[in-house]
Amino acid sequence: MSKRENSKYKINRRLGVNLWGRPKSPINKRETRPGQHGAKRTKPTDFGKQLMAKQRIKGYYGNVSERQMRRYYQEAIRRKGDTGENLIGLLERRLDAVIYRMKFAATVFAARQLVSHRHVKVNGRRVNIASYQVRDNDTIELTASAKQLTVVLEATQLAERDVPGYVEVDHKDMKGKFLRTPSLSDVPYPVQMEPSMVVEFYSR
Known part of the structure; x- marks a missing residue:
């Protein structure tokens, strides 16, 4: 078993979604984020939405490092076609x-x-x-x-x-x-993924 077997569920709590669609996820019972002020919600800014989209994709693929994500983004830009689709393709090829x-x-x-x-x-x-x-x-x-x-x-x-x-x-x-290589619509994500927002985040 992975050493992150328990801590991976903290990613779900932090992002507020059942990222992998697993029945064991604590988000199924308690949707608030961890911590004393987890229940407080504020309207996210555009940057906040982009950051959350990036964190969801990073978390879904096993908490891919920031350095790796930036490399995937650079490679996705270099390739022909839609950058967001290219990014998903690179992650699915891992x-x-x-x-x-x-x-x-x-x-x-x-x-x-x-x-x-x-x-x-x-x-x-x-x-x-x-x-x-x-x-x-x-x-x-x-x-x-x-x-x-x-x-x-x-x-x-x-x-x-x-x-x-x-x-x-x-x-x-x-x-x-x-x-x-799959397109975004082919990938069976349990939650909505927005690679276009990830592209916006890195292109800032």
């Missing part, structure tokens, strides 16, 4: 995100741990970098030892989310393929 999408892990934090512990192969080669950018038609597979892990077997049976159409997976062999 190896830990792909492992999460394939339901080899219950959370993106657990997916990151699987990768860092060298339990994941890409095209037959072990990769232990969570931010590794998966390419179209890359084959992702768990190692023989990881295929027997209880947390992995339990994750494949979770009914709270489905495998999206831009990946295919065989849970019997614990093997799958990243088919293509």
